[in-house]
Amino acid sequence: MLDIFNILAKHFQKRASGPEEKQANEFRRKNSIAYGILEALWNRKDLEVKEYDSVKAWYAVQEKVADQYRKPGKVLPLYKKLSRIAAVAALFIIGSISAYYLLHTYQTSKTIVAQISPAERGKEIWLSDGSKIWLNGDAILTYPEKFGSSERDVELVGEAFFEVSRNPGKPFIVHTSNSSIAVLGTSFNIASGTQKTVVTVTTGKVKVMNADRSNKVIITKGYSASVSENQVEKYQTANPNYLSWKTGEFIFKNVEIREVIEDLNTYYQKRIVIADSSETICFLTAGFKKAKLQEIIEVLELACNIDVVDATDNYLIY
Secondary structure, three states: OOHHHHHHHHHOOOOOOOHHHHHHHHHHHHHHHHHOOOOOOOOOOOOEEEEEEEEHHHHHHHHHHHHOOOOOOOOOOOHHHHHHHHHHHHHHHHHOOOHHHHHHHHHHEEEEEEEOOOOOOOOOEHHHOOOOEOOOOEEEEEEEEOOOOEHHHEEEEEEEEEEEEOOOOOOOEEEEEEEEEEOOOOOEEEEEEEOOOEEEEEOOEEEEEEEOOOOEEEEEEEEEEEEEEOOEEEEOOOOOOOOOHHEEEEEEEEEEEHHHHHOOOOOOOOEEOOOOOOOOEEEEEEEEEOOOOOHHHHHHHHHOOOOHHHEEEEEOOO
16 A cells, blocks of 8 residues: 555645555545645655754654654655655754644644524625625534644535635635645635535636546636536636625626526525426516515515415415
8 A cells, every 4th residue: 555645745736646545534624634744744845854862852743744654674765855845843842843743733733613503595604814704594514723834624414605815825725525726815605515516706816626636627707617517618608696695795697597596595494495386487687675574565566467376385486
């Protein structure tokens, strides 16, 4: 079996194969502390190798990181660059923050899980770097109380809108069940399901990748990308209401009523339902800005010459 440290070294250099990248990501999920330490050391490109006497400090850290990967009687060798960086890091650690502090930082950084109900749709979350995230109903966001030194990683289930604070030295990466979205500073919407993730950019530039990062596209304002079955597709954003679940603003230009209702149902708790027996055909041109749902119902009745029944749990169109 390939040495996990060799795989991580290739991963940090972005030279890992698909299977290797999968192993590296699995290591990160199961060993976040060890991964964070190794990644921080790997990315310290400003340091140079020098003579020093405190190398034992690094090996103490290495023992903690590699213990579960050691076979009886054998110590796993580190990839050449990782060994060099580790040696340099020992000097840096002893001279400035100490190995204990580095470990303490990763061990005590709390992981926060924000999960909201449909009634809390649009709830705003502030991250430690100043980034803001709005969660749609039933969305789950997992993030650290404080980000590490090299990347800002969060995990998302469901839908959310991101306004990411720009930091060229620390990419912001959103992980979903089937994709990774990497940015420096921008705003974008992610709708993530178990089978498909759709990313739509409002400002800036976003890199969308499948789970093992073997396929990727770059999208900017006016474009979206979808990830499904390990494939990544880029296309022009067709629906101007992709963010209506957050803003409550809708624009319809000759849009079929079934699509109108689908969009409206992303914002209003009480749903509009077209009965299976209904033969309603209507194309709507209208705009709404945080309008009361009852007002919208009245517009639909007049514009489409239909009757909408208040069925307590929903509004029903026959």
